[in-house]
Every structure is written in C-alpha cells, then in structure tokens.
Amino acid sequence: MTRLLINGQLVDGERTFPSLNPATGEVYGHAPEATTAQAEAAVAAARTAFDTTAWSTDVQLRIRCLDQLHQALLDHVEELRELTIAEVGAPRMLTYGPQLDDPVKLVRFYADLLRKYPLTEELGEVEIRGQRHRRWVEKEAAGVVTAIIAYNYPNQLALAKLAPALAAGCTVVLKGAPDTPLTTLFLGQLIAEHTDFPPGVVNVLTSSSADVGETLTTHPDVDMITFTGSTATGRRIMEAASRTVKKVFLELGGKSAMIVLDDADFATAAMFAAGTICSHSGQGCALTSRLLVPREHHDELVEKVAAGLARIPLGDPADPKTFAGPLISERQREKVDGMVQRAVAAGANLVTGGEKVDPGFFYKPTLLSNVDPDSEIAQDEVFGPVLVVIPYDDDDDAVKIANNSVFGLSGGIQSGDDERAIALARRIRTGTFSINGGNYFAADVPFGGYKQSGIGRESGVPGLEEFLEYKSFAVVVRS
Template structure:
C-alpha cells in the first residue's frame, strides 16, 4: 500500500466529472463559508437514470483547508469547553432540520431513491431525532467522575476523571443512508466538543451538502467547527485519514475500505471508529410462527432495495420445513410494490446506480452457476436502476452469495439440521453486525446469545433507535454509534490527582 492509499466510500457509480464552468447546485462548507470548487461532478437520480444535479468536486487543497480550519477551531474557538454553546447550537441545528424537513425529504428521495416510508424512519426523521437525543443527553451527561481519595506515601490524594473532546474528527460516509450516517456522526461529535470534517459519499453528495448549508445559515456554530466536503477524487479521503492534524477517523462503508482506512490511520495512531459490512442471518426455529418470520424476512430484505449493512440477507430454516417457509417468503416477495419512490404506495425503490445493479446481478448469476436455485426475481427493470426481489435456495453456506455482502434485494436460504447447526452457520462469517431469530422466546433468546453480533432482533423486535448503540463484532467494525456509547466514542478520559492537605 502506498503512503496515501486510494480510499473511496461508495460501492455505487463512478462519478462523472463536469467542466469547471458547470455550476454546482450546492456548496461546500469550509471554515464557516459556503464555497464552490474549481470543478463539479454529476449526481444521478437512481429512479430515472437522469442527471439530478452537480456537486463541487473538492481538491486535495480543499481537504487540507478544511482540516486546518477544524484544527484552528478546536484549538482556539472555545467550542471544546463551552457546553452551553454546544447545547444552543445543537438546538438551532435541530430546529433548522425540522423546519426544512420536507425539502430534505424531497432531495433524499430524488438523490438516494428513498421512499416516503423510509423518510419517515431511518432515511430522515430518525436522523433528525438523533440530533435532539444528543442535545438532551448533553444537558445531564457527567463529564466528571469523582474517584475519591487514596493513601500514598503517607498522604491522602484526591482523584477524579474528566471527559474531554477527542479533537478533530474526519467523518467519511457511504451513500445508502446519508442523513443517518452524517447525523449519527455529527451530533455526538459536536456534543462531545469535537470539530469535524464531513466527507459526503460521491453518489449522494447533495443531501449531505444541504446539511452543511443549514449549519452555516441557521446556527451559531463557530467557523471551522463543521466542514462539509464533496468530491469524486479518492485522494481527498486519503488526506483525511493521513493528515496529522486529524485525531480521529469515523467511517461507514465497506469492510475492504475500512481496512484501508485503518491502515492509513495507523501511521499517526489515529483513533478509528468503523461501521462496516454485514452478512447477517435470520434463524427460523421449528417452533416459530412461520408466517411472521416470512413477512419479516421478505420485507426487511427489500428495504431500500437491500442497501443496508444490517439486513438479514441469509435465511436459515429447519430442513424439514424448508419448502413451506420458502413458499411463504416467495409469496411475500410477490406482494412487494417497487418502482417510483415518489409514489406513496411504493415499498421498494431503486439501487443507487447501474454499476451497483450490475454487481448485484453478477453475484446472483454466479450463485446460480455455482448450484443455487433461483426461486423468483433476478431481473433488471427500468427506467432507473431497479432489481426485482430475488430469492435463492440450495445455497452452499461457504459460497460467495452466503459469505459476501450483496447490497441488493437478494435473500439466500440455507437449510440447517438442529439448533447447534443453525448457530454454527450463522457464525460462519467474517462479519458480526446483526441478526434475527424467530421461535419461542426463551429458546430464541438462548440462540441470540450464542451469535457473535452487535445487535439482534427476537421475533421481529426493533433495536434501531437514537438511544441504542449500533455496531458490530469481527470485521463489521470497531466501536458503537448512537446511544451514550456513541457520544463516548468522541471523548477522551483524563485522570487528575491532587494531594489533600492535613
């Protein structure tokens, strides 16, 4: 690997660079100013395949300027120590998000392909709630912990621990849930007192830039505390992971890119928080309600066209009930309404790009060639980048389709013999992000505790909320996002001691 590795944060399309005279639809935020770049690149509406707009194509110099601004702001603005200022600014940001919610929803639908239902949840309304959660947490969070006295060298010594901001944070996000990913990093980092350089995903830059514009126009956040970049040049990401003025890198995206970021950050021993890929399993026990399990498995797998790291893309079923459960899932796939995400009745929108759709289709075709059976789906639809809900059976647990993240609406069914076999198959993965189990509650809970993942759903339980830590084991990442744990990712602990007189 070179000293400045190529780092991208998307599995989607290759952005199309435009001439320097093409005006960007949104501007970057650097050192408190909304700025353009010398060049732009196009972003595409995935539901139509047509150019939606143009974003600034940040240069290496832009990235360096953003880092320098964040460094100055951390060292000299007082942001890191003024809790009251941070609360006020987060309140202003939250109000701006709420006031502009409908415009943000329209842009999210156009650029990301998000449906109205998704905007009511993890694409927009829940991310807005994350900002409110952290500003409220900040009001009462104990930044100081008293450890009491100890006796040493014949004297009493009083000790305490103070939590302080971790420093300058580089935040690099993926394309699939840009509001969620940006705000789940921005809100706790700002609450902690950090300064941030946020890099948008090349496939969905406009919505992230819109967040920066709201900060610049509607908050008292000091210049340089938040900087927002967009760019098609992967070297911009490389600057953020290697610059010695960056103290911490937080990244959401693919595991291979996460490995590259971790290696790049190691030269300066930066802290890293990585939220990476998953190949989660849903286990249906023989005493489960098969109908409920089938509905959950089918409709969760096609949420946002399967473009979610925590989706349960492997369905583990008892061998003796295999055919019955497969027929139920197939029937539910048949009820999925996909198409125009602006239609309130649409459940599943498009994949992000033609490149991503071709990747998904290639994995399905290779799975069939390797012996899997295509029960339903496996078709490209247009205009736009749609792929039909796809169900595969006779899947080898060690095959590519069972081991690698597809990031599309593809569910692989694997038969198991008994509970131990199901646990073995579920844990047979480099990933450990999430999982699900259906069955009698105590038995299901026992299974859940044996699976090596960071989150788990029992009988359809929903764990995703601003106050719930989210993250994975193994190669699904390092650290936790959201909840109190999400704030503490951005804090350092400093221990103090003073001798006690008398």
C-alpha cells in the first residue's frame, strides 16, 4: 500500500481511490485519499520545519539531502520506470527522456548549482551625506511552498518544483495529480526511506477531492504556490492566492505553432510535425499542435504529414517500439473526440484519424485541414494527438497567425535558412522555441511561457530564483 508523507512519516489516508492503467482501462492500484485535516497537518509540518529548523539556512544539509535523493532515484529508477509506464501510459522510450531520466537530472543540476550559486551579492560602498554606506543583497528562501502538478509528466513536474524549491531552502507540500497519484507517492517514499530530509521539509499528498487543493492554495501559512496544469485552474489558483498575496508560479496551457517556411525540406518538416503531435499522444503543453504552411504548398504538406501519421501506430506503452500510447482517461478521450467532431461540423476537413481505439483510452493520430485560425480547434488546447493545418500567405502572415493565441508557451520553425528562421522566431511571443528540431528541453534551460501560458520559469538558474526572496542590507561604515 502506498502512503502519504506528512511530517517525516508515511501515513495512510482515511480511504483510497483507484488509479487506472490507461492502456487497459483497468484499475492498476489504489492511492490514499488525503483529508483536509491531513492537508492542514502537512502545511503545519512544513511551517514548523521552515521556522524552527536550520533547513532554510544550512546549505550543506540541503546539498547532502539533494545528493541522497538523486542517488535514491538512480537506485530505484527501474521500479519508477515501470510504474510510470503503467500508470501514466507513457511509452517506454519516453521514460529514457522527459518522462523519467531527464527529470532525475534536475536533482543533480540543482544540487550542483547550490554548491556554487552566490546567495550574497555585494553592491559596494557609496557616500551619502558625508557617510560611507556598504550595501549588499542576501537571497533567502521564499518559505512554505504548495506544489501542485498535472498528470502528463508527473516525474518531470514534481522534480522541477521539488529540486529548486528545496535547494533554495523552502519547505514543500507536494500534491500529485489524481490521475497519476502512485508515481508521485513513490517519490515521497524514496524521500522518507533513503534521505535525511528533516521531518516536515517535504510532504507528499494525493487526493481526488478539490477540497484538499483549496486548503493548500488558500492556507495562510503557505507563502508560495507553484502550479502546473490548465489555464482555467491556474486562474482560480491565482485568484485564491490573491487573498493573502502569495507568490505564484504558473505553468499553464499552450497552443503552439510550427511554421514550415517555403525553403524547408518538406519531408523532414512533415515527419517532425507528425512525430511531435504523437509524442505521449499529444499530452504535452508545449507540443506544436498548429501547423502553419505556405498556402501554395498546403496540399503537398498535408499529404506528407498524413503519411507520417500513418507510420505511427498506437501500441502498448510497455513495448520498447511504441511511440504513441493512450490518453490518460476516458474523460480526456471524450474531450478530444468532442473537439474533433465539432471542428468537422464547423467545416474542417478530417484528413485522417478521429477515431477511438479500444481497449484502453487510445485515440488515433488525427489531422485536420481547412481549419479557421480563429476556430475552437485552432485556439483551445486539445491535449491529444490532434494536429491542425493552417495556410499562410507570407512570413508576416505566418507571424500574425502564430501570435493569434491567448497562449505563448512554445513554437517551432522548419527552414533551410537558419538566420531567416531565427529572425522570424524572435517575432513569435513564446517562452521557448525550436528551430529545425532544436531541443531546448534540459535541466539548465529555463522553461515557461508568455501571456496565458503562465508566470515565471522552471529549470535553469531562473528555476531556483523563483523560490528565493531578495533582502537588501545597508550599514554605515565606521572609520
């Protein structure tokens, strides 16, 4: 039985809720249902650990504990790999990258960064009214952090919050996604059994109830909220946090565009577009789900992308050869299918896909052409293997369409001319951008978005600084 982590102890919930295997639709296991009282206990433990222990000031203790967590992850990575495949529906090949192995590197990155990151910055002396004043800045932990994550990449999302928050000296209450609770609880078990984190520094909860999330985001003893999920939920969290003016980090939705320029290798561009939208069956906020193509080459590119999608069969995520697995739930599959059917009814052309595949929660890779850039399917996040093709007239038109979104998380360009592509990319209002397949996803690269894709950055040095407060000092220099 998996258990919650509260104040250094692994404890049961009052009851459990099921976690399904999305590849079969069957119950895979049961997770403890945290109560609001347990959520309050976790916040109290985190508050006490921050206020009364040396955690926030003892850099060497933090380094040692992060080193231990990294080693525990390495020692148990194969157990976590199988759990991630079964509960998340993540294809095995993805666990050797962004679903597991890459997130483990985040812990190593922040442990090493903490060894060299300057927590004090001297600003020098100045003379004011005949006296010399020495000024400096010290960087302190933000305090107690509530971390709430989504289901699609639970290891990445949890560790991208835990590692920098803990490195900064914060204490954390981590709430796993109700669709993938067991994966997150496994992290709590590793922390409890294989590290020296003081009691209360890390607390891990799971719940299918909105009440627990409400408690964690409105509690007056929580100083900061870091959330990854839908923009709609992010808005509610931001509103709730405003009541006590909490610091907020939000990593929200995306509707990113990939622009194929007229000088691109169309075969390569089509292959890249097809592979991207099928990665984890489209369940990625930064995936490029709008394909912008030169109007005169529209039909040619549609044909090539359709052929590329046909070469990506759905399959058992445990099979090393599977690239596209299931969606997370029947609820999500119904949402995806509903958006596709409404798009077709509104005039989009269904080129391929648009079908459910049983058993499990599979959905065929789907390509829609003749899509109105202002339509629901072109504006709203689908979170499924659905790619829409939109023609453009020239480079300026491509930029206009790409920026025609409330989101601004990511994007991509395919071109035979790097300088032209880079110049165009600089005009797209997004936080990350891929040029000719360039991979920005790494522990040292900041990740986040513009507009309604969120606030702040995860990973890299900025990921640590999200969890720091800056305190400025000045003292009169005695002669």
